[in-house]
Amino acid sequence: MTEIxxxxxxxxxxxxxxxxxxxxxxxxxxHGSPELCLSVNSxxxxxxxxxxxxxxxxxGTCPFSYGSTIDFGERIVPESEVTAFCVFAPxxxxxxxxxxxxxxxxxxAGHDVINIQGMYPIHEVERQFxxxxxxxxxxxxxxxPADVLRRPAV
Numbered sequence: 334m335t336e337i338x339x340x341x342x343x344x345x346x347x348x349x350x351x352x353x354x355x356x357x358x359x360x361x362x363x364h365g366s367p368e369l370c371l372s373v374n375s376x377x378x379x380x381x382x383x384x385x386x387x388x389x390x391x392x393g394t395c396p397f398s399y400g401s402t403i404d405f406g407e408r409i410v411p412e413s414e415v416t417a418f419c420v421f422a423p424x425x426x427x428x429x430x431x432x433x434x435x436x437x438x439x440x441x442a443g444h445d446v447i448n449i450q451g452m453y454p455i456h457e458v459e460r461q462f463x464x465x466x467x468x469x470x471x472x473x474x475x476x477x478p479a480d481v482l483r484r485p486a487v
Contacts, residue, residue, distance in 0.1 A: 334392075336385035338378060343425055346479055348372045349381030355447050357392035365433060365446035367397045370423040373454060374479045375410070383409045384452050387418070397450050400468040402460045409454060413481040417460040421468060423451035424478055453478050456485040 334353040342348050348371065355366035371384045387395075387403055395401065401420040408416055423431050431449035455463070463471045476486035 334385050334389040336381045338381045340376065343372075345374060346372045346425065347375050347378070347380060348425055349384055350449070351385055351388040354388040354392045354397070355445075359393055359396055361396040361398060365448040367450045368447055369397065369452050370426065370431070370449050371452045371454075372424040372479055373481050375413075375481050377410050377412070379410045380454070380481070384418070387452075399450075400463065402455070402463050404457070404460060410481070413454070414456060415454040415481060416457050417455050418452045419455050419460065419463055419468060419471070420450050420452060421472070423449050424453075454481050458485045459487055462487045 334351060337350045337352065339348045351369040355368050357366070369384050369388050371380060373380050383405065387405070391397075391403070395403065397420050399421050403418045403420075405416050405418065408414060422428070426449060434447045434449070435445065436447055437445040459471060471487065474486040477483055
Protein backbone atom coordinates (compact mmCIF):
# COMPACT_ATOMS: atom_id res chain seq x y z
CA MET A 334 0.00 0.00 0.00
CA THR A 335 1.30 3.41 -0.92
CA GLU A 336 0.38 6.63 0.87
CA ILE A 337 0.78 9.88 -1.01
CA UNK A 338 0.89 12.71 1.51
CA UNK A 339 0.56 16.44 0.87
CA UNK A 340 1.35 18.82 3.70
CA UNK A 341 -0.58 22.09 3.68
CA UNK A 342 -2.62 21.22 0.57
CA UNK A 343 -5.05 22.78 0.40
CA UNK A 344 -4.06 25.54 2.81
CA UNK A 345 -3.71 24.27 6.36
CA UNK A 346 -4.71 20.66 5.68
CA UNK A 347 -2.77 17.43 5.58
CA UNK A 348 -4.14 15.46 2.60
CA UNK A 349 -3.32 11.83 1.95
CA UNK A 350 -4.27 9.45 -0.87
CA UNK A 351 -3.80 5.70 -1.02
CA UNK A 352 -2.69 3.61 -3.93
CA UNK A 353 -3.07 -0.16 -3.81
CA UNK A 354 -6.57 -0.64 -2.42
CA UNK A 355 -8.06 -0.64 -5.92
CA UNK A 356 -5.82 -3.56 -6.94
CA UNK A 357 -7.91 -5.88 -4.75
CA UNK A 358 -11.37 -7.19 -5.59
CA UNK A 359 -14.65 -6.91 -3.70
CA UNK A 360 -18.12 -8.03 -4.84
CA UNK A 361 -19.57 -4.54 -4.17
CA UNK A 362 -17.12 -2.85 -6.53
CA UNK A 363 -19.22 -3.03 -9.69
CA HIS A 364 -18.61 0.51 -11.00
CA GLY A 365 -14.99 0.98 -10.04
CA SER A 366 -12.56 0.25 -7.25
CA PRO A 367 -11.82 2.68 -4.43
CA GLU A 368 -8.76 4.54 -3.32
CA LEU A 369 -8.95 6.63 -0.16
CA CYS A 370 -8.47 10.34 0.50
CA LEU A 371 -8.11 11.97 3.90
CA SER A 372 -7.91 15.72 4.56
CA VAL A 373 -7.45 16.87 8.15
CA ASN A 374 -6.40 19.99 9.99
CA SER A 375 -3.22 18.49 11.42
CA UNK A 376 0.47 18.17 10.69
CA UNK A 377 0.66 14.66 12.16
CA UNK A 378 1.45 12.21 9.35
CA UNK A 379 0.11 9.35 11.50
CA UNK A 380 -3.32 10.26 10.08
CA UNK A 381 -2.09 9.27 6.62
CA UNK A 382 -0.49 6.09 7.96
CA UNK A 383 -3.76 5.13 9.69
CA UNK A 384 -5.70 5.38 6.42
CA UNK A 385 -2.99 3.44 4.57
CA UNK A 386 -3.03 0.79 7.30
CA UNK A 387 -6.82 0.40 7.06
CA UNK A 388 -6.67 0.18 3.25
CA UNK A 389 -4.03 -2.55 3.52
CA UNK A 390 -5.74 -4.51 6.29
CA UNK A 391 -9.29 -4.27 4.92
CA UNK A 392 -8.79 -4.46 1.16
CA GLY A 393 -11.01 -7.11 -0.32
CA THR A 394 -13.18 -7.32 2.83
CA CYS A 395 -14.45 -3.77 3.45
CA PRO A 396 -16.39 -2.12 0.61
CA PHE A 397 -15.34 1.43 1.61
CA SER A 398 -18.71 2.61 0.33
CA TYR A 399 -20.46 5.82 1.37
CA GLY A 400 -21.77 5.42 4.90
CA SER A 401 -19.31 2.68 5.86
CA THR A 402 -17.85 3.16 9.31
CA ILE A 403 -14.55 1.67 10.42
CA ASP A 404 -13.61 1.25 14.06
CA PHE A 405 -9.87 1.82 14.43
CA GLY A 406 -10.05 0.33 17.92
CA GLU A 407 -8.02 3.04 19.67
CA ARG A 408 -7.15 6.71 19.36
CA ILE A 409 -5.68 7.29 15.94
CA VAL A 410 -3.23 9.86 17.31
CA PRO A 411 -2.60 10.63 20.99
CA GLU A 412 -3.78 14.25 20.82
CA SER A 413 -7.21 13.40 19.34
CA GLU A 414 -10.06 11.43 20.88
CA VAL A 415 -11.38 10.08 17.57
CA THR A 416 -11.19 6.31 17.13
CA ALA A 417 -13.01 5.64 13.87
CA PHE A 418 -13.61 6.76 10.31
CA CYS A 419 -16.63 7.13 8.07
CA VAL A 420 -16.57 7.07 4.27
CA PHE A 421 -18.10 9.70 2.02
CA ALA A 422 -17.11 11.94 -0.90
CA PRO A 423 -13.64 13.49 -0.56
CA UNK A 424 -13.50 16.84 1.21
CA UNK A 425 -11.04 18.58 -1.13
CA UNK A 426 -11.78 17.17 -4.61
CA UNK A 427 -14.42 18.12 -7.15
CA UNK A 428 -16.82 15.37 -8.28
CA UNK A 429 -15.22 15.17 -11.74
CA UNK A 430 -11.86 14.60 -10.07
CA UNK A 431 -12.85 11.69 -7.81
CA UNK A 432 -15.46 9.61 -9.66
CA UNK A 433 -14.97 7.34 -12.66
CA UNK A 434 -11.24 7.85 -13.14
CA UNK A 435 -10.25 5.53 -15.99
CA UNK A 436 -6.67 4.38 -15.39
CA UNK A 437 -6.73 1.64 -18.02
CA UNK A 438 -4.28 1.49 -20.88
CA UNK A 439 -5.73 3.24 -23.94
CA UNK A 440 -6.57 0.84 -26.73
CA UNK A 441 -6.86 -2.26 -24.53
CA ALA A 442 -10.19 -3.94 -23.89
CA GLY A 443 -11.85 -3.23 -20.55
CA HIS A 444 -11.51 -0.36 -18.18
CA ASP A 445 -9.79 0.07 -14.85
CA VAL A 446 -11.95 2.61 -13.06
CA ILE A 447 -11.09 4.17 -9.71
CA ASN A 448 -13.38 6.15 -7.42
CA ILE A 449 -11.67 8.14 -4.68
CA GLN A 450 -13.51 7.85 -1.37
CA GLY A 451 -13.17 10.37 1.44
CA MET A 452 -12.21 9.19 4.92
CA TYR A 453 -13.45 11.25 7.86
CA PRO A 454 -12.19 10.83 11.43
CA ILE A 455 -15.10 10.40 13.85
CA HIS A 456 -15.74 9.65 17.50
CA GLU A 457 -17.08 6.25 18.61
CA VAL A 458 -20.43 7.77 19.57
CA GLU A 459 -20.66 9.23 16.05
CA ARG A 460 -19.83 5.85 14.50
CA GLN A 461 -22.66 4.29 16.48
CA PHE A 462 -25.01 7.12 15.48
CA UNK A 463 -24.17 6.65 11.78
CA UNK A 464 -24.74 2.90 12.03
CA UNK A 465 -28.14 3.45 13.69
CA UNK A 466 -29.42 6.65 12.02
CA UNK A 467 -27.50 6.75 8.75
CA UNK A 468 -24.79 8.97 7.34
CA UNK A 469 -27.19 11.66 6.10
CA UNK A 470 -28.52 12.34 9.61
CA UNK A 471 -24.97 12.65 10.93
CA UNK A 472 -23.78 14.79 8.02
CA UNK A 473 -26.48 17.36 8.80
CA UNK A 474 -25.25 17.75 12.39
CA UNK A 475 -23.02 20.63 13.45
CA UNK A 476 -19.45 19.41 12.89
CA UNK A 477 -16.27 20.37 11.09
CA PRO A 478 -15.07 17.37 9.03
CA ALA A 479 -11.38 18.35 9.01
CA ASP A 480 -11.16 19.20 12.74
CA VAL A 481 -9.56 16.20 14.48
CA LEU A 482 -9.68 17.89 17.89
CA ARG A 483 -13.41 18.62 17.88
CA ARG A 484 -15.94 17.34 20.39
CA PRO A 485 -18.50 14.75 19.26
CA ALA A 486 -21.28 16.23 17.14
CA VAL A 487 -23.98 13.92 18.50
